[in-house]
Amino acid sequence: MSKNEEAPPLDFIRQIVANDLATGKHGGKVVTRFPPEPNGFLHIGHAKSICLNFGVARENAGGQCNLRFDDTNPLKEEDLYIQSIRTDVKWLGFDWQEHMYYASDYFEPLYQFGERLIQDGHAFICELNVEQMREYRGTLTEPGRESPWRNRSSQESLGLFRRMRAGEFPEGRYTLRAKIDMASPNINMRDPVIYRILHAHHHQTGDQWCIYPTYDYAHCISDALEGITHSLCTLEFEDHRPLYDWILDRLEGVVGCHPQQIEFSRLVMEYTVVSKRKLNALVRSGVVDGWDDPRMPTISGLRRRGYTPAAIREFCRRIGISKTPNNVELSLLESCIRDDLEQHAPRAMAVLDPLKVVITTVDPDHCQALTAANHPQNPEMGSRSLYWMREIFIEREDFAENPPKQFKRLVPGGEVRLRHAYVIRCDEVIKDPASGAVLELRCSHDPNTLHANPTDRKVKGVIHWLPVQRSRQAEIRCYETLFNTPNPDEAWQGEDFMRLINPNSLQILSHCRIEEGLQNSPAGTIFQFERQGYFCLDSKHATAERPVFNRTVGLRDSWGKQQNKGD
Numbered sequence: 001m002s003k004n005e006e007a008p009p010l011d012f013i014r015q016i017v018a019n020d021l022a023t024g025k026h027g028g029k030v031v032t033r034f035p036p037e038p039n040g041f042l043h044i045g046h047a048k049s050i051c052l053n054f055g056v057a058r059e060n061a062g063g064q065c066n067l068r069f070d071d072t073n074p075l076k077e078e079d080l081y082i083q084s085i086r087t088d089v090k091w092l093g094f095d096w097q098e099h100m101y102y103a104s105d106y107f108e109p110l111y112q113f114g115e116r117l118i119q120d121g122h123a124f125i126c127e128l129n130v131e132q133m134r135e136y137r138g139t140l141t142e143p144g145r146e147s148p149w150r151n152r153s154s155q156e157s158l159g160l161f162r163r164m165r166a167g168e169f170p171e172g173r174y175t176l177r178a179k180i181d182m183a184s185p186n187i188n189m190r191d192p193v194i195y196r197i198l199h200a201h202h203h204q205t206g207d208q209w210c211i212y213p214t215y216d217y218a219h220c221i222s223d224a225l226e227g228i229t230h231s232l233c234t235l236e237f238e239d240h241r242p243l244y245d246w247i248l249d250r251l252e253g254v255v256g257c258h259p260q261q262i263e264f265s266r267l268v269m270e271y272t273v274v275s276k277r278k279l280n281a282l283v284r285s286g287v288v289d290g291w292d293d294p295r296m297p298t299i300s301g302l303r304r305r306g307y308t309p310a311a312i313r314e315f316c317r318r319i320g321i322s323k324t325p326n327n328v329e330l331s332l333l334e335s336c337i338r339d340d341l342e343q344h345a346p347r348a349m350a351v352l353d354p355l356k357v358v359i360t361t362v363d364p365d366h367c368q369a370l371t372a373a374n375h376p377q378n379p380e381m382g383s384r385s386l387y388w389m390r391e392i393f394i395e396r397e398d399f400a401e402n403p404p405k406q407f408k409r410l411v412p413g414g415e416v417r418l419r420h421a422y423v424i425r426c427d428e429v430i431k432d433p434a435s436g437a438v439l440e441l442r443c444s445h446d447p448n449t450l451h452a453n454p455t456d457r458k459v460k461g462v463i464h465w466l467p468v469q470r471s472r473q474a475e476i477r478c479y480e481t482l483f484n485t486p487n488p489d490e491a492w493q494g495e496d497f498m499r500l501i502n503p504n505s506l507q508i509l510s511h512c513r514i515e516e517g518l519q520n521s522p523a524g525t526i527f528q529f530e531r532q533g534y535f536c537l538d539s540k541h542a543t544a545e546r547p548v549f550n551r552t553v554g555l556r557d558s559w560g561k562q563q564n565k566g567d
């Protein structure tokens with residue numbers, strides 16, 4: 001992480017932490033955790049939580065942040081997701097050191113605490129099935145009803161709990177429920193289930209268990225066992241906090257400490273969804289090229305698209321932490337990556353839609369190396385050679401036979417500057433006799449204009465170009481938003497989400513030209529293709545024979561004004 005990265009503002013969570021450290025609450029320590037459920041790849045919303053949890057730990061001397069996999073639902077979890085989460089957290093620039101844990105590490109103590117809750121009269125074995133339980137639960141306006149099994153003896157519950165663990169019963173036959181308050185206005189407190197029977201293989205514990213704790217039960221105890229001081233989570237857990245505290249209060253003196261749960265608003269972004277369930281549905285439907293499709297808001301998708309860890313961290317810094325809804329415009333994310341790449345991406349040239357130009361004033365065997373700086377403001381980034389030859393490509397849209405007003409590029413009889421090279425004049429337009437399509441231009445160059453504008457006349461436009469022979473063919477993939485509506489999360493309905501997909505979200509340009517040599521760059525290298533935007537060499541489909549670039553983001557459109565300074 002670079003030194004000049006700005007410190008995050010003192011949001012309400014950082015203020016609480018600072019106060020707690022000052023007063024010595026929690027023993028003057030700060031221990032946080034990032035607790036993903038390994039049921040999908042991480043997305044930009046998780047980045048917010050990662051930057052907060054690891055950030056708070058890093059900013060305070062002696063701080064620690066654990067990576068904990070909340071793996072209480074073996075049916076939805078996979079090792080593949082665990083590996084991807086580790087990769088993504090590291091890539092974002094954070095380090096859990098030796099503190100990587102699994103909630104499943106605590107299955108034995110969690111079970112023991114379950115026995116204890118039963119013995120203390122705080123939990124019971126229930127025989128209601130799912131449907132009955134729903135019926136008994138009540139609604140937001142009506143209290144629930146107590147289970148007929150609620151007052152069975154602790155001895156009986158304990159015996160059944162042990163037999164549940166021993167695998168004597170089928171799924172759904174029994175549950176362990178906390179004995180709290182069926183009349184509570186908070187539905188989470190109406191005797192929630194804390195253990196269920198699940199004859200499922202678990203990615204970490206194998207076939208050792210056939211009963212699994214619920215998230216609410218496992219989470220608070222895992223936090224306490226790890227000595228977490230501040231358990232930071234998103235606002236939808238606010239209504240779960242009384243349960244979090246209730247469980248830990250019942251186990252006081254046994255679990256060691258009582259972390260403080262603090263909620264902040266979750267990140268929601270325009271034109272995308274941030275829910276692993278929905279992202280999983282996109283992957284399964286095949287509309288995207290996996291979790292790391294460059295249109296996905298996943299960390300791996302953003303990486304493949306060309307986003308840098310610094311840009312994502314900067315985005316998280318700019319959105320901040322609060323309790324107010326955090327609905328963010330896509331342009332904020334884009335401006336973070338532009339600001340980073342503007343400084344750090346080497347410049348290169350690419351022609352997306354090539355039009356051949358023959359420079360009649362250049363000999364057929366002429367090949368002159370011209371020097372082009374890799375970055376206009378940063379000489380340390382060095383320079384490279386571009387080869388001035390008789391046949392070149394320019395962008396088809398940089399030529400217009402019947403130019404609109406204000407068109408500053410090449411027109412019949414007009415002049416334009418070629419970036420890093422000469423001024424050329426268009427002398428002849430060669431067309432397909434049948435269709436009238438422009439096939440080729442014949443131009444002449446002014447040899448006195450290398451890196452300098454002529455003094456006797458004004459040449460306004462500057463365009464990019466590439467030599468035909470010393471350039472390479474490449475595929476360039478341009479992306480738009482995956483969804484055609486700014487709030488797909490709201491409009492999303494089950495399998496029907498396909499109607500929300502933007503049919504133009506991927507445009508493949510397969511006959512582009514790039515500067516010679518770029519195809520040999522390491523996968524993931526990002527260039528600014530001058531006048532076009534930022535492009536990242538794809539890490540999945542690119543080969544040296546068939547380079548593929550992903551457009552990360554376009555340029556600000558002020559380019560033309562900035563660049564026409566004689567080169």
Ligand code: ATP
Nearest residue numbers: 035036037045046048049233234266267274275276
């Ligand atoms: P999803 O709906 O994508 O599955 P989740 O909250 O169930 O999200 P978890 O794996 O449980 O996913 O999340 C790990 C941590 O990341 C949690 O602390 C959660 O609050 C946080 N988190 C998840 N999504 C967001 C978001 N959009 N904004 C901020 N934090 C988030």
Ligand code: MG
Nearest residue numbers: 036037070215
């Ligand atoms: Mg979750």
